[in-house]
Amino acid sequence: MPNTNQDRAMVEEAKKIISDIVTHQKTSSNRLSQFESQVDEIKKAQRLLEESVYRGGTETLNDESGLNNFVRKDGSIRWITEPGYVDTKAGRQPVENKGLLDSKIACNEWHKELMEINTERNMARLLMRDPFTPKLDAKFQKHIDLAPRTIKASVEKAAYDGAGVGGEWVPDQFSAQLFEAYTTPRIVRSLFSETSMDRNVLLVPRLDRGGRPYIKGQVTSDSPANYTASTISTSQKQITASGLATRYVIDDALAEDSAIALIPTLQRQISADLASAVEDTLINGDTAGTHQDDIANWNIRSRWGATGLGGSADHRRAWIGLRAAAFDRSSTADLATFSITTLLGLMSNLTELNSTSKVIITSPEGVVANLLTLSEVQTLDQFGPAAVILPGGGQIANLLGMPIVMSRFMGADMNDLGLYDNATTDKTGLLIVARDAWQIFNRRGVVVEQDKDITAGAINLVSTERITFNTLDSDSTKNVAYGFNMDIA
Numbered sequence: 103m104p105n106t107n108q109d110r111a112m113v114e115e116a117k118k119i120i121s122d123i124v125t126h127q128k129t130s131s132n133r134l135s136q137f138e139s140q141v142d143e144i145k146k147a148q149r150l151l152e153e154s155v156y157r158g159g160t161e162t163l164n165d166e167s168g169l170n171n172f173v174r175k176d177g178s179i180r181w182i183t184e185p186g187y188v189d190t191k192a193g194r195q196p197v198e199n200k201g202l203l204d205s206k207i208a209c210n211e212w213h214k215e216l217m218e219i220n221t222e223r224n225m226a227r228l229l230m231r232d233p234f235t236p237k238l239d240a241k242f243q244k245h246i247d248l249a250p251r252t253i254k255a256s257v258e259k260a261a262y263d264g265a266g267v268g269g270e271w272v273p274d275q276f277s278a279q280l281f282e283a284y285t286t287p288r289i290v291r292s293l294f295s296e297t298s299m300d301r302n303v304l305l306v307p308r309l310d311r312g313g314r315p316y317i318k319g320q321v322t323s324d325s326p327a328n329y330t331a332s333t334i335s336t337s338q339k340q341i342t343a344s345g346l347a348t349r350y351v352i353d354d355a356l357a358e359d360s361a362i363a364l365i366p367t368l369q370r371q372i373s374a375d376l377a378s379a380v381e382d383t384l385i386n387g388d389t390a391g392t393h394q395d396d397i398a399n400w401n402i403r404s405r406w407g408a409t410g411l412g413g414s415a416d417h418r419r420a421w422i423g424l425r426a427a428a429f430d431r432s433s434t435a436d437l438a439t440f441s442i443t444t445l446l447g448l449m450s451n452l453t454e455l456n457s458t459s460k461v462i463i464t465s466p467e468g469v470v471a472n473l474l475t476l477s478e479v480q481t482l483d484q485f486g487p488a489a490v491i492l493p494g495g496g497q498i499a500n501l502l503g504m505p506i507v508m509s510r511f512m513g514a515d516m517n518d519l520g521l522y523d524n525a526t527t528d529k530t531g532l533l534i535v536a537r538d539a540w541q542i543f544n545r546r547g548v549v550v551e552q553d554k555d556i557t558a559g560a561i562n563l564v565s566t567e568r569i570t571f572n573t574l575d576s577d578s579t580k581n582v583a584y585g586f587n588m589d590i591a
Contacts, residue, residue: 112150112151112153113150113151113482115147115150116146116147116148116150116151116482116498117481117482117483118483119143119144119146119147119150120144120147120474120481120482120483120498120499121481121483122143123140123143123144123470123474124474124479124481126140127470127474127475128475128477133471133475134471134591137467137470137471137590137591140470141466141467141470144466144469144470144498144508145286145466145508147482147498148286148287148466148498148508149287151482151497151498152287152289166209166210166250166252167252168209168210169202169209169210169213169250169252169253170252170253172200172201172202172205172253173253173256177255177256178256179202179253179256179257180199180201180202181201181202181203182201182203182204183198183199183200183201183204184198184199184201185197185198185199186198186199202216202257203216203217203220204217205217210250212245212248212249212250215245216245216246219238219241219242219245220242222238223235223238223239223241223242286466286508286509286510288377288378288381288509289507289509290381290384290385290463290507290509290511291377291380291381291384291542293461293463293507293535293537294537294540294541294542294571295538295541295542296541296542296543296544297541297542297543297544298544298545299341299343299543299544299545301545302342302343302545302568303340303341303342303343304340304341304342304343304543305338305339305340305341306338306339306340306341306574307336307338308336308337308338308339308574308576309334309335309336310335310336310337310576311334311335312334313332313333313334314332315332316329316330316332337576339572339574341543341570341572342570343543343545343546343568343569343570344420344421344568344569344570345566345567345568346376346379346380346417346420346566346567346568346569347564347565347566347567348372348375348376348379348564348565348566349562349563349564350368350372350562350563350564351560351561351562351563352368352560352561352562352563353559353560353561354554354559354560354561355559368563369550369552369563369565372550372563372564372565373548373550373565375565376548376565376566376567378405378511379417380567380569381509381511382402382405382417382418382511383417383418383420383421383423383571384423384424384511384571385423385424385425385463385509385511385512385533386402386418386423386425386426386511386513387417387418387419387420387421387422387423387426387571388418388419388422388423388426389419389420389421389422390426393412393416393418393419394425394426394429394521395418395521395522395523396412396521396522396523396524397411397412397416397418397522398411398412398413399411399412399524400412400513400522400524402510402511402513402515402522403510403511403513405510405511420570421570421571421572422571422572423571424463424533424535424540424582424584425520425531425533425584427573427581427582428533428582428583428584429520429584430577431577431578431579431580431581431582432580433451433452433580433582433583433584434448434451434520434583434584434585434586435447435448435451435583435584435585435586436518436585436586436587437472437531437532437585437586437587437588438518438587438588438589440472440475440588440589441476442476442478444585445476445501445585448534448583448584448585449502449534449583451580451583452534452536452580452581452582452583453580455536455539455579455580455581458536458537458538458539459536459537459538460503460504460534460535460536460537461504461505461506461507461534461535461537462501462504462505462506462507462532462533462534463507463508463509463512463532463533463535464506464507464508464509464512464530464531464532464533465508465509465510465512465513465514465530465531465532465590466508466510466514467514467530467590468512468514468530468531468532468588468590469498469499469506469508471530471588471589471590471591472532472588472589473499473501473506473532474499476501478501478502479499479500479501479506480499480500480501481498481499481500482498482499504534512530512531512532512533513530513531514529514530514590515527515528515529516529516530516531516586517529518586518587519586519587520584520586520587528589528590528591529586529587529588529589529590530588530590531584531585531586531587531588532584532585532588533582533583533584533585534582534583534585535581535582536581536582539573539574539575539579539581539582540571540572540573540581540582541571541572541573541574542569542570542571543569543570543571543572544568544569545568545569545570546566546567546568546569547567548565548566548567549565549566549567550563550564550565551563551564551565551566552564
């Protein structure tokens with residue numbers, strides 16, 4: 103399990119990354135030089151903050167003598183897990199003896215680095231038709247040369263993975279986990295409270311306006327005048343759940359022959375697909391007959407593929423997202439001239455909702471090119487990790503009391519009107535959201551189901567969720583503001 107020092111190290115590294123970018127943005131004559139590198143670094147900072155909350159490092163002991171457990175009686179090394187046995191009063195019992203390369207706990211730092219090098223090497227060889235990894239072989243050999251004294255004689259027998267020179271001693275180990283490229287964490291959903299629905303449609307009575315008091319008159323006769331009457335204003339909000347679904351068709355032979363646990367791996371991925379679709383729709387959804395964006399051509403950050411976009415079943419039609427809501431409520435602003443003054447002008451759209459809990463949602467590019475240039479922005483090194491109060495640990499800065507979070511589904515390919523038109527694709531934007539005014543309504547959580555079609559030799563893997571996103575405020579209440587036309591180059 104992670105300890106405090108490991109978590110603190112991640113936070114400190116994130117603080118340094120953000121501080122260096124801020125310094126560059128405020129002092130460099132060309133603040134957008136190496137812009138893509140800066141964006142990658144700000145993403146890395148957010149990843150570190152997220153992992154400091156949820157993920158610790160590999161458990162590592164400091165017991166060099168523990169390496170002797172991987173040496174067989176004949177002096178050879180047990181590289182990977184092997185079956186074994188122990189004699190007990192109840193008789194001989196089968197056990198698993200972990201190997202040097204696949205142990206879950208590293209005995210010391212040398213052991214930990216050995217497992218990492220081996221995983222890197224085997225992943226590279228896995229991707230090759232004719233495996234040939236001389237550089238990684240040399241790296242493995244160099245690390246073997248640094249083996250601790252207690253195990254050095256045994257591991258030196260495995261010079262490198264080549265026939266007749268120790269290759270038989272280093273069996274290739276296939277990783278049971280797929281490598282996935284890093285993406286900005288999905289934390290937008292966690293910003294909003296969730297309400298369970300018992301039916302597909304939820305009707306919420308709403309009191310839009312109370313009565314109006316008048317001055318109380320005096321009684322001056324035996325037939326006094328009645329108090330002046332006033333009328334309250336009521337209405338009703340209808341919330342209808344939407345359904346999202348993802349389906350994989352898998353060849354049953356592939357599932358049987360795969361060296362990794364294919365079905366469990368795809369079950370995790372198919373659930374993650376729904377999570378990505380929800381975050382995309384929270385920001386970019388629109389239920390209008392003609393979607394406000396050219397979603398038929400919008401494969402945001404290459405997430406959804408180049409085909410099948412924009413149809414009637416496109417997930418971005420499930421509900422009205424925050425950008426479309428801001429346009430519908432006329433609470434937008436052009437931020438081509440980006441300053442604290444223009445940002446305050448955008449905030450003013452929220453009127454009295456400025457007294458509620460608010461959050462800024464923007465793209466990684468928007469953070470680097472715009473927000474970090476403001477002296478009013480407090481980065482992690484200023485307000486401290488104790489102020490990271492948002493779920494997921496993804497807050498990387500603070501502006502006027504508002505947490506700043508990043509989403510990969512806040513596009514950096516918008517036009518100067520804040521829309522995606524597949525023509526002008528060099529602008530970004532930001533949202534200021536009154537968090538308490540918006541809710542996620544959940545009719546049913548994620549369900550993953552599997553069924554085999556024996557007539558076709560195919561396995562159908564399906565994930566579904568019934569959910570929607572809405573506000574109980576009236577359609578004219580300005581509870582979200584969208585600033586657009588922000589430069590990123």
